[in-house]
Amino acid sequence: MLASRRPTTSSTWQFVILIVVVMFTGLSQGLLLPLLTIFLERMGVPSDVNGLNATALYVGVFGMMFLVERILIKVGYKRMLLGGMIVVTVALGLFPLFPSIGVWFVLRIIVGMGDSALHYATQLWAVSVSPANRRGRNISLYGMAYGVGFSFGPLGINLLKISDAAPFIAIVCMFLVVIMIVWWKLPSQQADAVHGAERPEKRYRRSYQWAWFALLPPLLYGYMEASMNSNFPIYALRIGLEQHWISYLLPFFGIGGxxxxxxxxxxxxxxxxxxxxxxxxxxxxxxxxxxxLVGDNPWAILVLFMLVGGLVGSFFSLGLAYAADILPRAYLPSSNVIASIHFSIGSIVGPNLGGLGIEYVSIGSMFYLLGMWYILFSLLGFRFRGKIRETAS
Incomplete structure (x- = not known):
């Protein structure tokens, strides 16, 4: 058979392919968010409805997390990864064909579900092929790959000079190439940590019991990322910064990370x-x-953004790596589900809580809240024992 003649892919090359997948996933999300905002603005959609439409992506991600573990057990890493990529690719191709806010809301949910599935599969697969002494480095590379893709995604907006459909066509073609690489090069294998009878009972409760501290960073990261992207423009305008500074300053937070x-x-x-x-x-x-405290000094804000972004921009990946250190191998899929749910909750709560603080407490309250949460997290760390399970790998 054709499949039997395919060359065996080493764990190193498996990891490289997974990095490519997550980079293109970040690219698609980084392009889709501003692109649809531009289209909806052209259509005369109010800004609050525009923002609400954008939350559909997180609704899809959040809802899918309750299904991903069971799907992974049934189909394995490769099929779940391919399925998620195909769903995202098809949905991206449908956006320019149906320019309707209602249809786009549904398509965003579908994209969120596909992204959730492929992220879950790639995260867990990346952890499983990484030796313990390089796990932190590899998971950090995973996070960097997504960040690079997300940062360069908005550049696809320049393709609008060709046609409104051009950005979607470009990203769909890229996904098709990656799908072929995954189908041809990655091996078909089951998620052995959760397959069949090896799935432990009370795995979610025990994951919290043993690794609750390691599972908090994804919550903080989601809160921070969504709050910065949604609330900082309001903060900047109210302290008197010119609008162009907003687009210049925000990327430096990610660059620091x-x-x-x-x-x-x-x-x-x-x-x-x-x-x-x-x-x-x-x-x-x-x-x-x-x-x-630096007021409306954009250069001081830029320096602080780079420093703070560098310090907390690794929280999601470091949290996953720490959970993998603590938990037995059979608990890793459950901990990844919890981490993704935490990220989604943080992404939903952050902008709303930050906005309420700016409106009813003080202009700088969004940063005071962020600082308080991170310091509180660190203080909780002194109470966490973090004993590594003997059965962990």
Missing amino acids: LILQLPLGMLSDRVNRKAVLISCGLLGGGGFFLIP
Whole structure:
């Protein structure tokens, strides 16, 4: 058979392919969010309805997380990854064909579900092929790949000069190429950590019991990312910054995360992952408190954004790596489900809580809240034992 003649792909190359997948996933999300906002603005849709339409993506991600573990058990890594990519590709291709806010709301939910499935499969697969002494580095590379893709995604807006459909056609073609690579090069294998009778009972409760501290960083990361993207433009305009500074400053928060993500991951491999998380939380939290103090000085904000973004931009990946250190292998799929649900909850709560604070407490309250959450997280870390299970890999 044709499949039997395919060359065996080493674990290193499997990881590289997974990195490519998540980079293109970030690229599609980084393009889709501003692109649809532009189209809806052209259609005369009110800004509040425009924002509500964007939350459909997180609704899809959140809802799918309750199904992904069972799907993975039935179909395995490769089929789940391919299924998620195909769903996203088809949905992206349908956007320019049905320019309707109602249809786009549904399509965004579908994209969120597909993204949720492929992220879950790639995260867990990346952890499973990474040796313990390089787990932090590899998961940091995973996070960097998504960040790079997300950052470069908006550049696809320039394709609108060709036609409104051009950005969608470009990203669909890219996904088709990656789908072929995954289908041809990645091996078909079951998620052995959760297959059949090996699935432990009370795995979600025990995951919380043993690794609750390691599962908090995805919640903080989702809260921070969504709050910064949604609330900082309001903050900047109210303190008197010119509009163009908003587009210049926000990327530097992500750039700081990209610069320090790999060094922090490698440091956590060599020293203590819990200590790295606590230190970054304390320093990053303090940095958030400093941002309102520099007022409307854009250069000071830029420097603080890079420093704070570098410190807390690795929280999601470091949390996953720390959970993988603590939990037995059979609990990793459940912990990834919890991490993704936490990220979704944080993404929904962050903008709303930050907006309420700006409106009814003070202009700088969004940063005070962020600083308080990260410092509180670090203080909780001193109470967490983090004993590694004997059966963990």
